[in-house]
Amino acid sequence: QVQLQQWGAGLLKPSETLSLTCAVYGGSFSGYYWSWIRQPPGKGLEWIGEINHSGSTNYNPSLKSRVTISVDTSKNQFSLKLSSVTAADTAVYYCARLGRGVVPAAKGIYYYYYMDVWGKGTTVTVSS
Amino acid sequence: QSVLTQPPSVSAAPGQKVTISCSGSSSNIGNNYVSWYQQLPGTAPKLLIYDNNKRPSGIPDRFSGSKSGTSATLGITGLQTGDEADYYCGTWDSSLSAAVFGGGTQLTVL
Numbered sequence: 001q002v003q004l005q006q007w008g009a010g011l012l013k014p015s016e017t018l019s020l021t022c023a024v025y026g027g028s029f030s031g032y033y034w035s036w037i038r039q040p041p042g043k044g045l046e047w048i049g050e051i052n053h054s055g056s057t058n059y060n061p062s063l064k065s066r067v068t069i070s071v072d073t074s075k076n077q078f079s080l081k082l083s084s085v086t087a088a089d090t091a092v093y094y095c096a097r098l099g100r101g102v103v104p105a106a107k108g109i110y111y112y113y114y115m116d117v118w119g120k121g122t123t124v125t126v127s128s
Numbered sequence: 129q130s131v132l133t134q135p136p137s138v139s140a141a142p143g144q145k146v147t148i149s150c151s152g153s154s155s156n157i158g159n160n161y162v163s164w165y166q167q168l169p170g171t172a173p174k175l176l177i178y179d180n181n182k183r184p185s186g187i188p189d190r191f192s193g194s195k196s197g198t199s200a201t202l203g204i205t206g207l208q209t210g211d212e213a214d215y216y217c218g219t220w221d222s223s224l225s226a227a228v229f230g231g232g233t234q235l236t237v238l
Contacts, residue, residue, distance in 0.1 A: 035227075044130055045165075045173065045216055047227035060226050094172055100220075107159075111220035112179050113227055114163035118172040 002027035004119035006095045008080075012126045018082040022095030022119055029053055029076040033098040035115060036069060036080045038091040046091075050098060051078055085126045095119040131156060132217055132230035139236040140207055148202040148233045150217030156228055160220045162200040164193055167214045167232075176215075177202065207237050 008020030022034070030053040038046050049059035051069045059067050068081040082089060096115035103110045133151040140146040152158065162180050165173040175184050177193035180200065192203040200217055217230040 044232045045218070045229040047229070050227075058225065061224060099178060103161075105159075110160050111222065112161040113220040114161075114175060114178040114218065115165070115173070116175045116178065116184060118174070121172050 002097060002117050004095050004097065004117060006093075006119040006122050008093075008122055008124070010123055010125060012085050012124065014086050014126060014128055015084055016126075018085050018089065018093075018124055018126075019079065020093055020095070020122055020124075021077055021079045024076045024078075024097070029073065033100050034071070034078045035096045035098050037094045037096060037115065038089075039094070039121075040088075040091040048080065048082075048093075050100075087126050090124065090126050092121040092123050094121045130231040131221060131224070131228035132219070134215075134217060134230035134233045136231070137234045137236065139238055141238050142207050142209060144207050145203065145205045146207060146235065147204075148215050148217075148235070150200045150202070150230050152198050152200075152219065152228075154198060155223035156198075156219045156221040157195065157200055158198040159222060162193065162195055162217055162219045164191075164200075164202045165216045165218065166211075167216065169213070173216060204235075209237050211235060212237050 003025045006022040033050050033052045035050040036048040049069050051057045066083045071078045097117040100113045164177040166176050167173045180195040181193040190205045194201050214232045216232050221228045
């Protein structure tokens with residue numbers, strides 16, 4: 001049974017860098033992509049980005065300039081850094097395992113993309 | 129403003145059936161697979177449906193998913209009070225090169 005355990009600083013001041021880590025227990029690490037998602041208070045889900053065991057990343061274009069996701073395969077961990085935070089970055093941040101890939105279709109390719117295992121979330125508040 | 133559009137809320141009585149819609153475009157739902165998530169109050173989202181209509185192990189068959197064109201639908205039959213939660217649709221957007229979600233639908237079981 002795969003479990004994700006996440007941690008990091010919960011209170012930041014504006015302009016500081018958010019830093020979170022997610023550890024993977026009980027399953028394969030190298031066979032999957034891993035992702036960060038956030039949820040502002042009372043709002044919906046926002047995808048931040050993804051990484052695989054080789055360090056290949058994709059980021060949400062709206063956050064790309066401030067986001068870095070990295071991986072430590074020796075510890076089965078991946079991490080999120082978000083720089084220059086503001087109050088708008090206040091949210092619950094989740095790590096998740098991804099099911100992702102492509103399926104050939106008559107008119108091109110279809111992507112499948114879902115989060116099948118989630119961490120419990122870390123509340124991050126940005127306030128002066 | 130979410131890329132995928134869901135109704136803010138739906139409601140139904142215990143034992144009844146409810147459907148939740150998710151509308152998108154050709155760059156997301158129209159040409160990619162859809163997933164659905166249940167978020168109980170104060171907890172992390174949980175995968176309910178993936179690849180449009182597949183259920184992960186442990187998800188009861190009261191939950192179903194379908195897709196037609198650029199819209200997808202989550203169906204829940206035999207509603208229980210424990211189904212009260214927020215439900216989100218998600219998929220990959222090939223134009224944005226990003227995963228996208230709907231704004232969420234709050235289900236109330238009256």
